[in-house]
Amino acid sequence: MITLQELALHGWDLARAVGRPYQVSGAAAAVLAVVEQIAEQARATGGYGPAIAAPAGADAFARALAASGRAA
Template identity: 40%
Template structure:
């Protein structure tokens, strides 16, 4: 189930120029995050997943990430495109999938961390696009992999309850676009409006 993250990093990066200063305090479909907090989260996970791919992750915290609007680097417009590019490039190395890595108190094969990174990119890209009123271009292969990955525990309520990254599944019509299925599996309403 290995997949190149480059297209997904590029699609998220393409949204950044459409984020205006007045968007930063706006709500997003991602729980309590404002757009600024969401950008802080994307900044953080872009670096963390790059370190995992490059096997430079020994210092990653066992604490879950805590994104906050007030922690958003004021240079995010300058820094985040480069971090996203590095993230895509890091996972193009075939050795990136080798071995185990520990982050946020969870140890997983690096090949699974690749899928987690893809999920974060795809879903939080949708969050950012939706919150800022932008169209969201996605890589169909990435969406299909994400739907398969998130759908693995869809029939196991206990597993979902123990995973704070996802809310309760939002059912979407069978003929809904694949991105709506991915968003619904993440616990978001594809029809969310600011």
């Protein structure tokens, strides 16, 4: 599950860096679950930034991005 979250988040990072769209569909809930489970440790080691508020009605992947400190 850690690998799934790594691929999803870093895939988003890469897509964002090159200006391409990126979506995670079927695995979004699993990614969110992993992010929520490891967020405190990841922030302590510098892997995640401070959590930000997800927009109202955000889907699971947008909430995972926000919880990892990424602004969708």
